[in-house]
Amino acid sequence: MPFICENVECRAVLARGQVRSIHEDAGWCFYCPDCKARNALKDIGEPGGHVELVQPERSGLPHKVIATARPLEDGKYAAQLRVQRALGMKGTYAVEEHWEQLGVFPDPNQAVAHAKSIAADLLDRKA
Ligand SMILES: [Zn+2]
Structure with missing residues (x-):
């Protein structure tokens, strides 16, 4: 190994x-x-x-998690998430998965926190 x-x-x-x-x-x-x-x-x-x-x-193989909050027209924020899974080779990521709207929050920090918690669940489950 x-x-x-x-x-x-x-x-x-x-x-x-x-x-x-x-x-x-x-x-x-x-x-x-x-x-x-x-x-x-x-x-x-x-x-x-x-x-x-x-x-x-x-x-285990590392993941790159990008959690963001996208401002919506009504002043709220949509939680967005992108997860890239690494392959066992230098410089390569497997396909990226992404979710545009995981939920809508009044506060951008809440939206990011939500996206991150989804990421944690996701990576736990598939690990
Ligand atoms: Zn290194």
Whole structure:
């Protein structure tokens, strides 16, 4: 299993030999050779035995979520959402899904918050 950089702008797929895992106070991690982002690692080896590092579950393929509020003519705001799913290759996103109107809110912040909560549900469900 290669490591995948968690930085959504990078998502480099890195062979294990390409990265140097280091142990910091906060735990194991590696720094992406492409973008220098810190990527957390987890030691699943036997306690006291040899170290076996994996990327934590949460670092599945990253998604790019864009939640916006579109002003409507009556002064309210429509919650809009775009989700791009990353593929396991550098620089590629799978097709984008988007929703133009998830609900109408009097306040733009509420509209964005609503769009984000939909995104969270969506990514949870399909993960
Ligand atoms: Zn990177």
